[in-house]
Amino acid sequence: VQLVESGGGLVQAGGSLRLSCAASGRTFSSYGMGWFRQTPGKEREFVAGIRWTGGSTTYTDSVKGRFTISRDNAKNTVYLQMNSLKPEDTAVYYCAAVSSDWALPSLPSQKVWYDYWGQGTQVTVSS
Numbered sequence: 001v002q003l004v005e006s007g008g009g010l011v012q013a014g015g016s017l018r019l020s021c022a023a024s025g026r027t028f029s030s031y032g033m034g035w036f037r038q039t040p041g042k043e044r045e046f047v048a049g050i051r052w053t054g055g056s057t058t059y060t061d062s063v064k065g066r067f068t069i070s071r072d073n074a075k076n077t078v079y080l081q082m083n084s085l086k087p088e089d090t091a092v093y094y095c096a097a098v099s100s101d102w103a104l105p106s107l108p109s110q111k112v113w114y115d116y117w118g119q120g121t122q123v124t125v126s127s
Contacts, residue, residue: 001025001097001116008093008121011085015125019080021095021118031098032107033078034114035069037091037123044094048080049107058107063089085125092120 007019021033034049048059048069057069068081078095096114098107108114 001030003095003097003116003118005093005095005118005121008123010124010126013085013087013125013127015085016081016083017085017123019082019093019095019121019123021078021080023076023078023095023097030116031100031102033071034096034098034107034109035078035080036094036096036111036114037089038094038120039091044111046109046111047093049098049109050078051107056107058109060109082123085123087125087127090123090125092122094118094120 002024004022011017032049032051035047036044037047038044046060048067050057050069050071066084071078095118097116099113099115102108102113
């Protein structure tokens with residue numbers, strides 16, 4: 001599975017960005033997708049996840065009501081719409097595919113359960 005993110009950039013606080021993650025390869029075997037983010041010196045943290053089938057979603061508390069994850073199955077693409085951005089949202093954002101070993105109906109938030117990762121895209125929110 002190859003994942004390619006795009007859509008990052010510099011935006012002022014309160015602004016919006018939409019990230020895209022195009023997946024290719026054995027995407028049919030992936031249960032779902034997730035977005036993570038990481039800042040220097042910190043652990044990569046879960047942001048949002050979505051199932052390919054049914055489209056159920058989950059979010060970390062700090063982005064609920066501001067970020068929306070969606071998918072286009074026909075294009076094998078996952079999106080992260082980010083509104084009301086804050087300086088603390090500044091990070092490198094990564095998309096990842098859920099491991100085929102994941103067996104629960106919920107979406108995992110731990111990065112250990114994600115097998116494939118994109119190269120990341122920088123999001124910078126200025127105050």
